[in-house]
Amino acid sequence: MSLVTEVFSEAELQALCSSHKGLTTLLLWAPWHAPSVHLIKVLEAIAGEQKNACFAKVDIVDLPIKLTEELLVTAAIIIALVFLWTYRANLMLALTGDSKLHGSFLDCVWCCCFQCCGLCTGEWTGCFTMMPCCPPRWRRQNLVRMVGKQLGLSNYTVELRNLVVGDLPFDGRADIFLSVECSSNPAMKTSVAEDRQAKVIHYPEVLTVRLRHCFLEENVRISVFRLNVVGSEELCTITVGAMNIIDWARNPSERMKRFQLKSVDHGNLDRETPAWLLVEFGEPIEVRDLDNVRSVDTIRTTTSDMTRFTQRSVAEYKHTYYLLDSAGHAIDEPFEEDLAEVRRMRTNVKYLFHVWNVLTLLFLLCYAAFRSYVWSCYRRFEWLTMAVLNNATIPTHFPLSFHAMESIGADCQAEVSGTGLQGVPCRPSIGQVNMLCQGSQYLDSLHQPWPVAYSGYEWEEHLFGSSHVGLRCMEGICSVRQWVVEREYLLLGIILGAIIFNCLLRWTCEHRIQTLKARKLRERQQESIEFRRGKRPQNQNFYANWF
Template identity: 25%
Template sequence: PGVPGVPGVPGVPGVPVVDVPPVKGQVEFSTMFIQAILNIIGGLYNIVVQFLTDPVESFLQILVIFLAFLLIWLLCKFKDKVIFLLTGDSNVHFDHLDFLAKLLELFCGSGEWTRSCCCGYNIVTRFGQGMGIISNPVRISNIAVGDLPVVGRHNFYVAVECKTDPEMVTSVQEQKHPKVVQFPESLCVRLRRNPTEHRLRITVRHQRDLGHATLCEAYFAASRILSFCDKELGVQRFQMRSLDDFAGAHDTPAWISLKFSFAGKGLEQHIDEAPDDLVGSYVFASTPQVWNEEHQDGLSIAQFKTEVPLLDTHGHAVHEPLEETIRGLNCCRACLHGTSRFIWGFALWGMLIFSLVRLYASTCFSAYKLYAKAIQGDELWDNVTLPFTLDSLNRIEEYCDEEVTCPEFAEIAEAVNSLVLPDMRKRDVRRCCPSKERVLEVCKEPPGGQAPYFLRTIVRRSFNKDIGHNGFMCTEAACRVHMESFIRNDGLIVSLFFGLMLLGCLIRMMNNYCIQCVKDATARRHHDGESYMQDRTPRSNRAKGTMMTKKEPAQCSCDIM
């Protein structure tokens, strides 16, 4: 039966057998697939059984899960409204690049200290701009839109959304034809030269009696805009995408023409690169910090306040403190605040360094003490060899912790000899409770010439892993530091720490009290001077509502703290 020369299937004449060995990957995948199907079926079966057993509880569980998923979906869909409800703003003004910028400021400061040695340039800002974590100012000018997908004259304006910054809009052009609408404004946005920067979104909106409607939009990559600025391409026209509600309403695609450029030379560059170092402006009072169209060369803060007096919204003069007075108050505040911050920083860093030193000393001392337990002179424990292994050290430590209770004064050799114990027990106690002198001997001359390691000891105790000879070698000084009494005096260290923190708080309170006294004295002098000038004012002038004032502005009543 079967085909001659070919082994056949038993019981089936004429059918040959072809032995094809199964592929290992196919078998594993089939097994995993079948196991997954069985797990799903088993899970559904358990759910059905539980539902039939206790339908009310099962229904409540399903309802809770459904409501949780519904809540998550609603939070994701209406996240802008949720954020507005919680914060009063619909946007989160922070992203990963802002985090990197704050780290740069944390480590390098504002960079104003680099101006004195780098020809007036802020090197930290320039470095951050080159790395793509600090923004570059880009001016958008010559804005015009046309062929808008709407019929008839309407009120139009352009909105610009740049990364996480607040939205900017142009003025409203009233009753303009949608064929072409021009805007006289120039908007300044700040973009970072980074591939992960948010895209710039420009929209054209139609203002309605209630709300507005977005007609079309265009997205620009930040790197592409900065490339346009580098090449100085001038005015360009871009296509805009009509939104769904207005798609197909016009035969010609909507467009926007504008010019991307960096801040120009002169006034704009001075304003963008103006120094904002408050300490430097107080030390060098004549440093230019304010620029405008009437003062292209810049003015110091004191000169600017003299040239442009302070007015209220009705155009009447308002008294304000002299810049010299504010400078003195701020210098006093900076000194005392700096002192309190130095004390707080000293206390915090001192506590941190002390904790690390104490941890290092105690860990190394315990490691050397374990070495002293493992070897007494030339006598080793059973099955323990040099250099020590992780298993042998763990076995010795577990035996000593479970079987031996060290006497109160175990560091004294006579204390062990005075115990009424068998000789073998005395030997175990003497091994597991080495004296401080014995530990110091081991610290000076580690067994086998191999000292323990700080991180290795911590990892061995915490995770029972051996990382080898790595992680800060323990020295003899660590043992001596651990034996100092003040290192183990928790009460003294905690009292010193809280005492320094309290001293910083007292200095800060004294600072606020002194500054408030100076402000009150200045206000009294201003009030006395104003009353004196009012007494010398003729009654006819007072009846007309005019009042002579001193030439020097006096202290205002607002709180400058």
């Protein structure tokens, strides 16, 4: 009898493995390349000497179909993932209308850690930088943003000026424009230089980019495009590191750079000289100093000589420059004073709504945590009561561990489940459990430790590295549990009422805001009617005197 068994199915393989407690070695072979006779004899000799070893061979064609299905499913998932990654831009464009994800890891860190998820912008720190002892570079600056810049999490503002390209790879004349892409922001484009030759092309724009001084920041990509009748064609491009741009912008002697552009069309004939880009990187020199505008209702405009700026409130500008439609006709709009009152009311309502939401959530979390603590303690006292009452018939060795108490509870649950029995050892009454949890005298006589809530679980002990985990149960906690049970529906009704009141509060506040807007609109309409009535008698007297 051959000691190398031939297996034809998965059931035979499982039976072979379970027939002995030793090592099972499986030899896979294909019908076009069978194992040699010498190898079989060697394996049989080893199996004859080693009784705890078992050898088997199987045709690879007879492997279970389940394995083949798993391989096919895995391959299909890998192909799908590769397809989604390859065409991710088209997929995002179809789902969201944009081919780029406007966010990065640095944006998440900045928003979560430095802006408290958008709740605090740090503008309140500007009062500290207004002092005379503050360095000029930090004067009137946001300290949170300045610290974020030093850590590479907040943006620096860099201007790209004196944009000139030359020796572009095309013949004749064409319409050329530049495109600048940085970080996860949308691409910025210059105006189109119409009907220009390839030798030298100037652009009057000053492009502003916002970059982080961090190695994780994406590079800045500057591309040259030719505008065609249908679409546009990329001619050449260059990629520059964000950290280098910031360093050049800080150093006045390193701001002007001329870069070699890489041609995109590799099939084009070699040019006599490579294309190039001349650009000046610099810090913002915008007269209005827009990065340091603190007020949200302020408009800054430059003077006619472009050397100073004027600053006035939005209300003043709205009274000076009327709102116009596309044809240049004046149209009505709400007064800024009315909008300020509505905005103030909306802000107060928003804070009130958020405060009530927080209180409701805190009450719900506190109730859930307290109820979980009470029930965890009561469950342990109930198991101990079962062990004490069953000690007369089933001797129990105290002290009991958590797993022993849990096992007693599971056995008693299986014994009395569906019987309807009350007051028996496996289903003690509330009074019997209360007698045990009123004090520790009886448990001390059994050398049983006082129960601890949330303790005894292995994953907790592995997580904290200690077996002393949990909260000690209060004496008399069983009576508290009975009080909660008697008022369970009342407490749930309070929670439900708070949620319903939250919805009603939101509806009421929205109605109040709409009422205020409608009242302001009626007041302005009444003022307009009275204004027209005040002018009408003069016109009537004029026509009466004429006739």
